[in-house]
Amino acid sequence: MTSASDSTGSPGSTGSPGAPGASARPRRPAWAGRNYSLLTAAAIVTSLGANGSLIAAAFAVLDAGGDAGDVGLVAAARTLPLVVFLLVGGAVADRFPRHRVMVAANAVNFLSQGTFAVLVLTGDPRLWQMMLLTALGGTGQAFFSPAAEGMLLSSVSGEQAGRAFAVFRMAMQGAALAGAALGGALVAAVGPGWVLAVDAAAFAVAGTLRSFLDVSHVQPRVPGGGMLADLREGWREFTGRPWLWGIVVQFSVANAVVGAADAVYGPLVARDSLGGPGPWGLALATFGAGTVAGALLMTRWKPRRLLFVGTLCVFPLALPSAALAVPAPVGVLCAVMFVAGTTVEVFGVSWMTALHQEIPEEKLSRVSAYDWFGSVSLLPLATALAGPVEQAVGRGAALWGCAGLVVAVTAAVLLVPDVRDLTRRTVPVTTRRPAASPDPERSAGGLG
CATH class of the missing domain: 1.20.1250 (Growth Hormone; Chain: A;)
Incomplete structure (x- = not known):
């Protein structure tokens, strides 16, 4: 694997130490x-x-x-x-x-x-x-x-697409951490x-x-049959790939229950058992630090079975809810938050790499929209129901339920063959098929 520091040459340059201006500035x-x-x-x-x-x-x-x-x-x-x-x-x-x-x-x-x-x-x-x-x-x-x-x-x-996405996400997560700290x-x-x-x-x-x-x-878009036709075409692209809609459904549930635990139950547990908002803020910060660490890891690691490895790394996302249910000491909570942040970022980079590899360029935004829609659609409902569920079954049971749902939906999506079998392809830049001429036979099912 070529490291980022190794890939510093530019087209037409020899990269020799004696070349004029070779050391004037680092090349990306x-x-x-x-x-x-x-x-x-x-x-x-x-x-x-x-x-x-x-x-x-x-x-x-x-x-x-x-x-x-x-x-x-x-x-x-x-x-x-x-x-x-x-x-x-x-x-x-x-x-x-x-x-x-x-x-x-x-x-x-x-x-x-x-x-x-x-x-x-x-x-x-x-x-x-x-x-x-x-x-x-x-x-x-x-x-x-x-x-x-x-x-x-x-x-x-x-083949460096995965590294590029990892660096992008690492920069985003680092900026998010800094922004929250500076904002406060x-x-x-x-x-x-x-x-x-x-x-x-x-x-x-x-x-x-x-x-x-x-x-x-980017070649000009070919005029279609209108907005509804575009939406239908995006829907066919989305539903035609079991690995795609399976993982989006998985994260519809996982994001909803984790969001409810973080937004509703976490502050309440911190108030009653952990010493107030300070420890909870520290726990959230360690999750963010974990995402930066996960993105850094993915700049070097390129798992062959993209979605299988990524999905296995979603299981630890249940740990913070379980730690809040106990409730665990602040040190333990921060540790599991860091682990969860690290592993979920491994999934995030793997997911972006799979989308980049499998979805035709001219349909990327529509597929991304269905992905985003699935990720956020249940979140308002989950946060609204968090209070009534706590009153009905108790806070500890509600948090164990959040952890259990994350485990259940993650285990279920591993039953989809394409999730287990989709593999990373190495496609040199010079031979990659043009975006405007996608391969109609390209699908997850044929990659095992």
């Missing part, structure tokens, strides 16, 4: 092309801003006189349009140039967050105003996410309004970077 790896570098830089900027703004939005609601229920309403106002418009966003991103969809979505987020910041800084924002603006931001995210994933997946090729400190120091303003500025910077993406290599 061959797989980190212009589009990939722009996408990674823009993602770091938005991750820094967005993770701080989540904290800022909650405190903006509380500072305006709201309670925990109002915070939940504002959060739900963002999630609902995200679920409603994701599939449309995927179809739009496959119909129009993806970079334009991304820039337009960034402009919407810039306007919504900027207006939110102005309201907080200059007056007394109303709950309906904050809900409306966060809903506008969620709508922008619904169009952005499928376009962004499709653009990223099409920006790399060859800035909210305490200067107030939520300024943090929201920083997030708006981050969207402006990221949108500018994404406007420089080069799409000349």
Whole structure:
């Protein structure tokens, strides 16, 4: 395996030590092309801003006189349009140039967050105003996410694709950690309004970077039969691959119950048994550190059976809920959070590599939209039911149930032959089939 530091040459250069300017500046790896570098830089900027703004939005609601229920309403106002418009966003991103969809979505987020910041800084924002603006931001995210994933997946090729995705995710996770830490400190120091303003500025910077993406290599989309036809074609692509819809269904359940445990039960356990919000924040931070470690691991490790290894690494995602159910001491909780973060990131990189390998380029955004839809669709329901379930069966039983569901759905998806058998293919960059001419016979079932 060639390491990133080994792949420093550029086309047409000899790389000899005596060449003029050879040591003037480090050269990026061959797989980190212009589009990939722009996408990674823009993602770091938005991750820094967005993770701080989540904290800022909650405190903006509380500072305006709201309670925990109002915070939940504002959060739900963002999630609902995200679920409603994701599939449309995927179809739009496959119909129009993806970079334009991304820039337009960034402009919407810039306007919504900027207006939110102005309201907080200059007056007394109303709950309906904050809900409306966060809903506008969620709508922008619904169009952005499928376009962004499709653009990223099409920006790399060859056997180093897995490493590229690992580096991208490592940068994203590191920025998310830093953004949450900086956001919390800035909210305490200067107030939520300024943090929201920083997030708006981050969207402006990221949108500018994404406007420089080069799409000349992407052949023009062939006009189809309309939006509904595009959605049906994406649905056929999605349902025609058992490994794809099986894992999306798995994560619909897993994300829902883990989200409920993190958002509802975790803070309650921390309050009653762990010493308050500080230990819970530390546990969440160790999960984030684990994701960075997992992405770093995947820059070196290239498992042959992509989805089999990745799915095995989902089982530890049940450990944090089990530790909260006990409840385990803070040190043990942090340890299992780190392990869960590391292993789930192994899955994340494997999943992106499988999508890149198996899905035709012109359908990437629609498939990504179904993936995103499955990932978030049950989350609002799970968080809404978390309280009633706790009242009915008790908090410990509810948390053991969360852990059990993660194990059950992960074991079930291993029964799908394509999940067990799909293997990594080594396709040199120079021989990879053009994106506009996908192989109609390409499927998971033939890779075992």
